[in-house]
């Protein structure tokens with residue numbers, strides 16, 4: 001499996017899950033027990049099938065790249081980089097013994113996911129989610145971000161939110177720190193977990209996607225597979 005072993009930078013997929021081939025029954029066979037339980041826990045069937053389509057889609061796309069079968073792509077978790085707990089660490093992907101860093105983001109009906117040989121964070125939101133980001137404003141953003149949002153409008157709130165999510169995902173800590181304490185305006189972000197580089201990789205009316213990697217890997221080639 002030379003493709004994944006020789007990976008030198010992140011690969012990012014932006015996927016419309018409505019195009020995921022197959023059925024829920026087929027997809028279920030590829031998921032872990034934990035994922036199947038999660039899918040079964042959704043109250044609404046459309047959310048359950050979206051979840052299945054996302055988690056099956058990850059396997060389909062990575063398997064196609066690696067030249068393996070979808071059921072040979074396993075999603076699991078690394079320990080939390082801050083406290084060592086295995087309950088809330090960043091996700092990881094294992095394909096025939098090769099472990100990669102992995103990040104996954106969902107914005108129904110879309111998802112974005114990234115694999116890399118180093119920590120990586122990706123986030124996607126739909127462009128029409130601006131109003132949601134606007135409502136989050138005061139709790140979600142730093143004073144400097146709020147100034148930028150006032151200057152540039154609601155889409156800036158969405159753009160900054162997506163960058164912030166990518167950042168905390170790469171750090172592997174989620175929002176252990178309040179979102180309003182994390183400023184995502186600058187591309188370079190230094191914090192106790194290291195120094196990180198955030199960039200917008202898809203910017204548009206329909207979708208906004210951001211990617212975050214360790215600063216020392218910021219020059220690594222990024223491959224974006226978008227619809």
Ligand SMILES: [Zn+2]
Pocket residue numbers: 080081082083084085088
């Ligand atoms: Zn922790």
